[in-house]
Amino acid sequence: MVSVEGLTKVYKQKGKPEVKALNGISLSIEKGEVVGLLGPNGAGKTTTIKCLCGLIIPTSGKILIDGVDTVKNPQWGMGKISAVLEGNRNIYWRLTPKENLSFFAGMMGISRRKRREYVEELLHIFQLKDKEKSQARYLSRGMQQKLALACSLVKGTEILLLDEPTLGLDVESSYEMRQLIKSLVADAGKTVFLSSHDMKVVEDLCQRVIIINNGKVITDDTVKGLQQLFKVSSYRFNLEGELPVQARYQIKREFGLCKIGRDGANARIDVELKSAERFYDLVEILKRHCCPVRSIDHKEPDFEEIFLKIVRGKK
Numbered sequence: 001m002v003s004v005e006g007l008t009k010v011y012k013q014k015g016k017p018e019v020k021a022l023n024g025i026s027l028s029i030e031k032g033e034v035v036g037l038l039g040p041n042g043a044g045k046t047t048t049i050k051c052l053c054g055l056i057i058p059t060s061g062k063i064l065i066d067g068v069d070t071v072k073n074p075q076w077g078m079g080k081i082s083a084v085l086e087g088n089r090n091i092y093w094r095l096t097p098k099e100n101l102s103f104f105a106g107m108m109g110i111s112r113r114k115r116r117e118y119v120e121e122l123l124h125i126f127q128l129k130d131k132e133k134s135q136a137r138y139l140s141r142g143m144q145q146k147l148a149l150a151c152s153l154v155k156g157t158e159i160l161l162l163d164e165p166t167l168g169l170d171v172e173s174s175y176e177m178r179q180l181i182k183s184l185v186a187d188a189g190k191t192v193f194l195s196s197h198d199m200k201v202v203e204d205l206c207q208r209v210i211i212i213n214n215g216k217v218i219t220d221d222t223v224k225g226l227q228q229l230f231k232v233s234s235y236r237f238n239l240e241g242e243l244p245v246q247a248r249y250q251i252k253r254e255f256g257l258c259k260i261g262r263d264g265a266n267a268r269i270d271v272e273l274k275s276a277e278r279f280y281d282l283v284e285i286l287k288r289h290c291c292p293v294r295s296i297d298h299k300e301p302d303f304e305e306i307f308l309k310i311v312r313g314k315k
């Protein structure tokens, strides 16, 4: 549905050095997918999204939507894609939610009667009915974000680009936003490409993630695939009493990636084991040094750890 090939963007400003924000990005998004775009600050996420929705012109590269080159045919692209950018800049601050929605519906040529029904429906779905008469600038951040998403839907396109849809939202608003996005995909058949710094959001919503850094794609895989790739078992060994110095040295030497700490008078070891046999090796060392084990907790690596390892080049 969306295919990007060798996308490059160089920002040029008078008297300032050029910035190569995108350096040959290639990716594709299939119909009905929810794809996450991740990357550290300045990686090029917003620039990618702005190129896709036609807000900025790439320096080189191709963007194809349903096979049509949107750099050459921007009108086609605009008819296929809606975007909610950082800071909800797609809504008018001095208009109320109702006026914002009516305005965008009017722009789309929806008749006055249909428009009224449609706006009511959106106000209801996005729980903005109570605030329909407050100017957008007086709404909370979460409500502004919902309104921005509602306004982007008025265009009725199949593809939605969302730049950090849960940025600055509290736990409950972030949850509500995620539910709304899920229902847009499940019930309205939307295809979503979203950027986020919140790994929970990505894990919860996206089947696939594309990680970029310094304007290049460094990973493109399913969330499950990445979890599998990084499946090292992490354990916490809670000991009874101190860990003798010799045992400490041996464990550090043999299990480089481990953290030895304490919990009151008792020592504890956090360790990542690459194979099941290593578990018994550690138990053997503890036995040899007469260190009783109180309990052992097991934890899978979380998505945040996976992301950091990829960006720091550990895999």
Ligand SMILES: Nc1ncnc2c1ncn2[C@@H]1O[C@H](COP(=O)(O)OP(=O)(O)OP(=O)(O)O)[C@@H](O)[C@H]1O
Pocket (backbone or CB within 6 Å): 011, 012, 013, 019, 020, 021, 039, 040, 041, 042, 043, 044, 045, 046, 047, 048
């Ligand atoms: N209008 C602009 N003029 C010049 N440089 C820009 C402009 N917009 C972005 N950049 C630069 O391009 C690079 C990529 O920026 P971009 O906003 O795409 O990153 P991002 O991944 O969205 O980061 P963040 O996570 O902080 O939102 C950065 O080095 C940024 O400073």
Ligand SMILES: [Mg+2]
Pocket (backbone or CB within 6 Å): 045, 046, 047, 086, 163
């Ligand atoms: Mg950004």
